Amino acid sequence: MKQEETKQKSIIQKLDLDGYITQFKQFFAREKSVVMQGDINQHFRYIKALSSVEFPPPKEVKNLDRELSLIKKQAVLGLEEIYAFVTMISYFNRLKSQTFQEPISSWLHSIEIPDEILEIIDYFTAEGQINPERDPELYSLEKSIRQNKVDIKETLYKLTHSAKLREYLVDTQVHFNGGEETLLVKGGFNNVLKATVVSRSSGGHFYIIPQSIGHLKEKESALLSRKEEVIYRYCKEISAKFTKWERFLAFINKEYDRFDHYQARVQFARSKEYEFILPSRSKRIKLEEFAHPAIEDPVPVSIDMDKQVMLITGVNAGGKTMLLKSLLSAVYMAKYLLPFRCNVAKSEVGHFKSIEAVIDDPQSVKNDISTFAGRMQEFAKLFTKENAIVGVDEIELGTDSDEAASLFRVLLDELRKKGITFIVTTHHKRLASLMASDDQVELIAALYDEEKRLPTYTFLQGSIGKSYAFETAERYGVPERIVARAKEVYGEDKEKLNELIERSTALEREMREKIRKVDDELAAIQKKQQYLENQELKLQESHRKAIATLENRYNAATKRAQEALKAKESTEGRRLLTEAHKYKSFTPKETPTEEKEPLKEGDKIKYRSHKGVLLSIRGKEATIEVDGLKMRVPLKELKKRGEEPKVKVPQKSKKATVAVEKSKASVSVKLLGMYADEALDTVDKFLSDAMVNNLNEVQIIHGTGGGVLSKMVTEYLKKHPKIKNFYRMPGNLGITIVEL
Structure with missing residues (x-):
């Protein structure tokens, strides 16, 4: 256990996470390791469920392992020690009275507190003293x-x-x-x-x-x-009961730690506005807008590592080491379900059995070991590891660059066979060139701004970066003449190689910038296309409403003409009929429609502003179901959802003619078996005929059934201007009496 804690502290310090972990541990109710034992998927579900509710924070409680050992030995605990157990039990008892989402709710209610233990809670005041x-x-x-x-x-x-x-x-x-x-x-x-x-x-x-x-x-x-x-008498009495329920107390102590792990993570995430990522089964590490918690004003990192080796090259002091630490930190925090700042929707972190960081200089005078020898010792230990992720900072440290390049190439190849993933920073162009052709090696270049002569702390995938050693020396105060002399010693051929690397990197950046602009333009076009489609739907709806208004005017004018003819006011009747024909003859030219894929039964369709399903087709009409209501509508007014319409040649509109004739009105109408639109048309015509024939009372037979037709008829009659009164015939016969 101590060895594991030492290893945890070491990796935390190497990744600069010590301040972050210290802040997180302040949310614990008692000191413990950040590591949670058990199924990580189950822990993640509990944390997410707890994140959606408010809950009281637990009280601080000391570690009770020693006290549990004393209980086993039937010892008498002190009042403070007893109250520590009472605090935990009281907290769970309080949580059980609150409402939580699953699986938190089931877990809390599965904790059954014995009645004898519950009685002990009443012994104490809120200050932890025996209640006098x-x-x-x-x-x-x-x-x-x-x-x-x-x-x-x-x-x-x-x-x-x-x-x-x-x-x-x-x-x-x-x-x-x-x-x-x-x-x-x-x-x-x-x-x-x-x-x-x-x-x-x-x-x-x-x-x-x-x-x-x-x-x-x-x-x-x-x-x-x-x-x-x-x-003391009370302590002795309670301790005897605790001995009886020793196993329950050990259980509640463990569960308190478990809930403490969950609540601390939730409260810490809320305080920092951090997010949780559940490690995936893959070895991919994709970070979007990731910020290392140790950096106060970070440049967000967006990087995608889906290969077994990431080789980071480029400018000195350009963030290569911090990128390595960021990737390992993301793996560490995800592994132990610690929250951090990133775009969760676009990020993914793989699961690794262990995390190793070969970062510090292992040289030691005490152990009489050189830098390179220390590095070799650390690499030798890796041959005992499997399914690990290893970060190596400045892999060439301490030995000849050409020899090291060949050696590390072979070492990395062999260790990859054991399922080990590597993140390596290097200034070795030879090592980069040796590994560049490998399909499982991802090249990353730290970028440099030539105009500002400063690192950008951003990265380019798929490229080898230049070190900019001379420029960095100038930036930190080395005289120009010395840098110029160093360039001469370095040699023109090597400088040309650097220029080629720099030019390649610049072209890669330019190409990616163009791709980004094209993507932005495409997104803007798609947004505009969506806007135009929405406008088209609005215009179609406005057109439909205009036609409906004209039809209503026509129907009203027809009724007035029929009433005038009934009263033998032939001149007035002819005038009103002429006016009605004007409304009916005003049929706007059809707007260009679009060719559509033939509809078939079962298709998901759109009718006006409603979405539904096509049930059947009969001639030019179709039966559809919208919101549980079956309707018979013109087939041409249906549109298959998700299909792009094509332009169709406009057709000349047909003029409708109207013939009004006196008909014998019936005192009742049956709507049984009709669809919504058909029933409304029938009721409208039935009432018009009844009023023309001076009927005072009529019956509408709509049946009981599911009540859809009856509700529709009721709503229609409420809005009709010529209805004096209407009511349902007693006896639940499915008949509505209408007084005209």
Whole structure:
């Protein structure tokens, strides 16, 4: 266990996560490791469920492993130790009374607290003391102790205001010294007052206890001793019950730690606005807008590592090491379900059995070991690892670059066979060139701004980066003439190689920038296309409403014409009919429609602003189901959802003619078996005929069934201007009586 804790501390320090972990541990109710044992998928579900609700934070409780061991040995626990268990039990009892989502709810309700243990909770006050209200003897002792303290204060008050002692008092305050009430006096006080000296102040004065309160102090001591006896009796009684329920207490202690792990992560994430990522089964590490918690004002990192080796090259002090630490930190935090800042929707972190960081210089005078030898020791240990992720900073450290390039190429190849993933930073162009052709090697270049002559702390995938050693030297104050001389010594051929690398990187960046702009333009076009489609739908709906308004006007004009003819007002009737024909003849030209894929039964369709399913097709009409209601509608008004319409040649509109003739009206109409639109048309025509024929009362037979037709008829009659009254025929016969 200690070895594991030491390893945890080491990796935390190497990844610069020590400050982050310290902040996180402040949310624990008691000190523990950040590692959670058990199924990580189950832990993740509990954390997500807890994140969606508010809950009271747990109280601080010390580690109780020692106390559990004492309970096994039937020892008597102290009051403070007993109250620590009571605190945990009370907290779970409180949680059980709250509402949580699954699986938290089932887990909490599965914790059954024995009645005998629940009774012990009532023994205590909120301050952790035995409640005197439940014990007459304890109540009497508490009352006597309080009264004795009052007597002591009153006696001391009288002394501080007595004339004979006034000139010896330093002040009139009662001072607590060693837990005792004392007076602070000057030398010579013993001439006027008998007292016991407790101690001396830094000013040479004396803290004294007057003999006049000595008997009160003795009384207080006796009362406190009797109180301790009573409390010990309770501790003995409760400890005996704890021994009986030792296994339950061990269980509740473990569950308290478990909930503490969950709540600490949730509260920490809320305080920092961090997110959780559940490690995936793959070995991919994809980070979007990731920020290492140790950096105060970070440049967000977006990187995608889906290969077994990532080789990071590029400018000095350009963030290569921090990128390595960021990738390993993301793996570490995801592995232990610790929250961090990133775009969760676009990020993915793989699961690894262990995390290794070969970062520090292992050179040691004490162990007589060189840098390179230390590195070799660390690499040798990796041959015992499997399914690990290893970060190696400046892999070439401590030896000849050409020899190291060949050696590390072989080492990385062999260790990859054991399922080990590597993140490597290097300035070795030879090592980069040796590994560049490998399909499982991802090249990453740290970028440099030539104009500003500063690193950008951003990265380019698929490229080898230049080190910019000379530029970095100038930036940190090395004289230009020395840098120029160094470039001469370095050689023109190698400098040309650097220029080629730099030019390649620049072209890669330019190409990716163009791709990004094209993607942005495409997104803008798609957004505009969606806007135009929405506008088209709005215009179609407006067109439909305009036609409906004209049809309503036509129907109203027809009714007035029929009423005029009924009254034998032939001139007025002809005028109204002429007006009606004007409305009916006003049929706007059809807008260009689009060719659609032939509809078939079962297709998901759109009718006006409604979505539904096509049930059947009969001629030019179709039966559809919208929101549970079957309707018969014109086939041409249906549109298959998700299909792009094509342009169709516009057709000439047909003029409708209207013939009004007097018909014999019926006193009832049956709507049974009709669809919504068909039923409404039938009711409208039926009522018009009834009014033309001066009928005072009619019946609409809609049946009982599911009540759809009856509701539709009721809504229609409420809005009809010529209806005096309507009501349902008694007996649930499915008939509505309408008074005209």
